[in-house]
Amino acid sequence: MSSRRAVHAGTSAGRRSLQRTLAYLLLLLLTLGTLFPFYWLLQMSLKTGFAMFEMPPRLIFTPSLENYHAVLSREFIASFSNSTVASLSTTVLSLIFGVPAAYGLARTRFRGEGLISFWVLGTRMAPPVAFAIPFFLAYMRLDLLDTIQGLVLVYLTVNLSLVIWMMRAYFEGLPRSLEEAAFIDGASVTQTFLRITLPLSAPGLATTAIFCFLLSWNDFFYALVLTSSKAVTAPVAIVNFMGYMGTEWGKITAGGTLIMLPVVAFSFAVRKYLIRGLTAGAVKG
Numbered sequence: 001m002s003s004r005r006a007v008h009a010g011t012s013a014g015r016r017s018l019q020r021t022l023a024y025l026l027l028l029l030l031t032l033g034t035l036f037p038f039y040w041l042l043q044m045s046l047k048t049g050f051a052m053f054e055m056p057p058r059l060i061f062t063p064s065l066e067n068y069h070a071v072l073s074r075e076f077i078a079s080f081s082n083s084t085v086a087s088l089s090t091t092v093l094s095l096i097f098g099v100p101a102a103y104g105l106a107r108t109r110f111r112g113e114g115l116i117s118f119w120v121l122g123t124r125m126a127p128p129v130a131f132a133i134p135f136f137l138a139y140m141r142l143d144l145l146d147t148i149q150g151l152v153l154v155y156l157t158v159n160l161s162l163v164i165w166m167m168r169a170y171f172e173g174l175p176r177s178l179e180e181a182a183f184i185d186g187a188s189v190t191q192t193f194l195r196i197t198l199p200l201s202a203p204g205l206a207t208t209a210i211f212c213f214l215l216s217w218n219d220f221f222y223a224l225v226l227t228s229s230k231a232v233t234a235p236v237a238i239v240n241f242m243g244y245m246g247t248e249w250g251k252i253t254a255g256g257t258l259i260m261l262p263v264v265a266f267s268f269a270v271r272k273y274l275i276r277g278l279t280a281g282a283v284k285g
Contacts, residue, residue: 014161038260044255050250052211064116064275067254071241076255079237084262085256086148086233087216090155094212098163105164106171107179116160123161132225146228154226155216163208171197176228206270217259234259 044052045061105117135154136145144150174197182192198205223233238255241248 010111014092036284041253041256041260044249045257048250052253057148057188066257067250071251071258072256074096075238076234078093079232079234080258082151082231083217083233084234086151086155086231089148089218090159090207091212093156094159094163095209098160098208099167099198099201099205100193101160101172102167103197104162106168112242120161120164124155128158128221132221135222136225145226146231148231150226151223151231154222155219159212159215163213166208166211167201167204170201174200189241210267210270212264217263 025218043059043061045067046065047061050064051058051061131154139150144153146221178196178200179192182196187195193233219233220235223231223236224239227233227236233253236258238252241251241255
């Protein structure tokens with residue numbers, strides 16, 4: 001009998017080990033599949049001339065920074081700066097206005113709460129092209145066309161609903177007992193929010209900030225419609241490398257790699273809070 005149990009235990013352990021190995025292999029394949037486009041973009045940006053179009057492509061080659069030297073013109077650096085200012089400003093303002101609104105919706109119950117929540121979500125339902133002409137006409141009257149302020153304003157209207165819905169769900173998952181204890185000790189609602197709730201929500205804030213930054217940084221449509229020269233962003237500037245004489249793939253891939261770097265750096269800077277935010281639900285009982 002004991003021998004049967006030992007054999008059964010050994011079989012179960014071997015099966016679990018096989019399942020774990022297969023799961024790791026599947027995760028490895030998914031990771032490689034996800035990272036492959038980024039690798040392909042990077043290696044294309046380090047090739048020159050006909051080396052980019054060789055078939056089969058060479059995986060081992062002598063890298064060159066020629067494309068990066070060519071793309072780093074004064075116009076592209078200015079567009080890169082415009083994207084940085086617009087994205088960072090939008091992220092900060094979205095958190096400043098959206099986080100208190102999310103906290104209010106999460107902690108208070110009032111008449112019309114459902115209508116307000118639906119209205120906030122409704123701003124994300126329509127496609128961007130539905131708002132392009134109204135924004136363009138309004139900006140033309142307000143003299144906001146081709147300005148960083150105009151881009152920040154339109155990005156703010158898009159990101160606010162994202163911040164409110166993401167942070168509202170996070171606030172609702174935080175225990176109310178800590179806030180009630182602060183109220184008993186004489187803390188006001190503002191003091192409790194700033195000293196108790198906000199520090200506890202740091203992982204959610206980091207995750208939300210990354211999404212806000214990504215939406216603003218990667219925007220192409222609004223920047224194309226609402227800017228022309230002074231406030232052109234980096235994604236729109238890349239289009240200038242596509243002309244009647246042909247497509248400059250070296251500059252496009254180098255520009256795409258440069259545009260990707262700030263997002264990677266920003267995510268790396270807040271990785272600790274991001275991981276905590278993504279894994280918070282796994283440890284709640």
